Amino acid sequence: MIRYAVTPDHVSRRTALQLGTCGFGYLAFAGLAAQEAAARDAEVTKPNPLAAKPPHFAAKAKRVIFLCMTGGPSHVDTFDHKPRLTADDGKAPPSGTGRGAFAGKLLGSPWKFKKHGKSGLWMSELFPELGAHADEMCVLNGMHTNVPAHPQAFLQLHTGTSQFVRPSLGAWTLYGLGTENQNLPGFVSVNPPTGNGGAQNYGSAFLPAIYQGTRIGNEGRSVSSAKLSNIANPRLGPDAQRSQLDFVQALNKERLERDQVNPQVEGVIESYELAFRMQRDVPKVMDLSGETKETMALYGVGGTGTDDFGRQCLLARRFVEAGVRYVEVTHGNWDQHRNLRTDLARHTAAIDKPIAGLLADLKRRGLLADTLVVWSGEFGRTPFAQGTDGRDHNNKGFSAWLAGGGVKGGLTYGATDEHGFAAVTGRVHTHDFHATILHLLGLNHEKLTYRYAGRDFRLTDVAGNVVKDVVA
Structure with a gap:
């Protein structure tokens, strides 16, 4: 362990720099941790784009x-x-x-x-x-x-x-x-x-x-x-399809995390999930x-x-x-x-x-x-x-x-x-x-x-x- 002798009336420039740099790692770690937590929260709280929304005013038609x-x-x-x-x-x-x-x-x-x-x-x-x-x-x-x-x-x-x-x-x-x-x-x-x-x-x-x-x-x-095309898989059952889709979606989400904003990837993620759900109800x-x-x-x-x-x-x-x-x-x-x-x-x-x-x-x-x-x-x-x-x-x-x-x-x-x-x-x-x-x-x-x-x-x-x- 490195010890620094610091008196109230004297701090050398070298000592000040050494003390300051020790905190950069903690700041970086805190920033990364906060970013990861925010990403997790966003994943949990991100609104479903297809969820029913209230109209601007009372509607006559639905x-x-x-x-x-x-x-x-x-x-x-x-x-x-x-x-x-x-x-x-x-x-x-x-x-x-x-x-x-x-x-x-x-x-x-x-x-x-x-x-x-x-x-x-x-x-x-x-x-x-x-x-x-x-x-x-x-x-x-x-x-x-x-x-x-x-x-x-x-x-x-x-x-x-x-x-x-x-x-x-x-x-x-x-x-x-x-x-x-x-x-x-x-x-x-x-x-x-x-x-x-x-x-x-x-x-x-x-x-x-x-x-x-x-x-x-x-x-x-x-x-x-x-x-309706592309909503049925003749070779895989629902469980196997879900496993396959989870793997593909993990790759898509990894790409989205790198890009931060990518409407095309977001659209692919959402459409894949919708297609998986539709194969049961649409027919x-x-x-x-x-x-x-x-x-x-x-x-x-x-x-x-x-x-x-x-x-x-x-x-x-x-x-x-x-x-x-x-x-x-x-x-x-x-x-x-x-x-x-x-x-x-x-x-x-x-x-x-x-x-x-x-x-x-x-x-x-x-x-x-x-x-x-x-x-x-x-x-x-x-x-x-x-x-x-x-x-x-x-x-x-x-x-x-x-x-x-x-x-x-x-x-x-x-x-x-x-x-x-x-x-x-x-x-x-x-x-x-x-x-x-x-x-x-x-x-x-x-x-x-x-x-x-x-x-x-x-x-x-x-x-x-x-x-x-x-x-x-």
């Missing part, structure tokens, strides 16, 4: 089912009644409303419209089954968006922009509210299209990867054979064999033309009933530049009974009151003909509708002009549409932000107003 009609359904043949267009069939479009030399003659709807329900909601004869639910529906006839091209408009419908890679509406919803079932994905997209932005439409962009949608099925293939939710014959028939499962979309709608009900926050199902292609009479009739017949069944089933199970059902395409169609039996793209005016989840049923909000060219009253831009959906979920679209690249981003960017007139 979950969303988005019925996405890809391709742009014709509003003037479905939910936007235009008697003047019918009267002017075959005439030239009014000046300033067409597309110059590319505009054809005005084309009145080949289908009749009539009022439905106590509310007298106008609807085309193409929806005989859905008409029974008119008093649950809030039709927005003043919708409009920026660009009359499928990729841009479809991306804007899903992410709020067509110019940049941004999180989808479903990802923002999951980020804001979490999920109610930790063994299922919080956001599911059933049979999403591969084009028009593809995975961006259910992606999380700069949000943590855990908030992206889980794809089930493929566009153009029957959902009856769809399975159960997707198994329709336990449903009654009456329920299957209600959705049109087994019916000609309605089977596939009926299964998608039934899966949507089963997922939200099991605690999934946001489910999107897709149907298309509604891009009727030609063969309008044949193709539009075929598409509406494929969705009419399944959607009516979905609304009826949600209502009888007590789920419709706090489940927001959304129906929309990326834009509408022109009132003038393209060729003799088709309609071109129209982003200046189209229809969407909401049901359940705190909206005023039996309401038609907004309108296009007398021919259906453009929204003129009650105009609802895509940003307003998104702001309203988030509002019904109890989320303030201006406060639901995420810090990225030095800026607080939000779904509605720097625009958007809640359409309060449609909120019950």
Whole structure:
């Protein structure tokens, strides 16, 4: 042991340095011990990113089912009644409303419209089954968006922009509210299209990867054979899988400790754990064999033309009933530049009974009151003909509708002009549409932000107003 003779009135410089350096080791040890303890505490107290979160204010809806009609359904043949267009069939479009030399003659709807329900909601004869639910529906006839091209408009419908890679509406919803079932994905997209932005439409962009949608099925293939990929191991049982996963996760966590912050590694850790839990519960939710014959028939499962979309709608009900926050199902292609009479009739017949069944089933199970059902395409169609039996793209005016989840049923909000060219009253831009959906979920679209690249981003960017007139 080294002894230092120190008197109160004299301490040499050498002695002072020797005494001081003895403490550096203790300081370093204390710092390392504190860092390790903090890491342990963080591991214990780190919040689950998918845990249910309180909304900003009292919510009308707890979950969303988005019925996405890809391709742009014709509003003037479905939910936007235009008697003047019918009267002017075959005439030239009014000046300033067409597309110059590319505009054809005005084309009145080949289908009749009539009022439905106590509310007298106008609807085309193409929806005989859905008409029974008119008093649950809030039709927005003043919708409009920026660009009359499928990729841009479809991306804007899903992410709020067509110019940049941004999180989808479903990802923002999951980020804001979490999920109610930790063994299922919080956001599911059933049979999403591969084009028009593809995975961006259910992606999380700069949000943590855990908030992206889980794809089930493929566009153009029957959902009856769809399975969720990469959640089953045919060679290892649950215990062996858990041991294997623990080893892999230990390596991932070691990497994360070195990097301190690495969203990609964090996303891998969280997604691996979720996938391990999902392998038991997801197949159960997707198994329709336990449903009654009456329920299957209600959705049109087994019916000609309605089977596939009926299964998608039934899966949507089963997922939200099991605690999934946001489910999107897709149907298309509604891009009727030609063969309008044949193709539009075929598409509406494929969705009419399944959607009516979905609304009826949600209502009888007590789920419709706090489940927001959304129906929309990326834009509408022109009132003038393209060729003799088709309609071109129209982003200046189209229809969407909401049901359940705190909206005023039996309401038609907004309108296009007398021919259906453009929204003129009650105009609802895509940003307003998104702001309203988030509002019904109890989320303030201006406060639901995420810090990225030095800026607080939000779904509605720097625009958007809640359409309060449609909120019950």
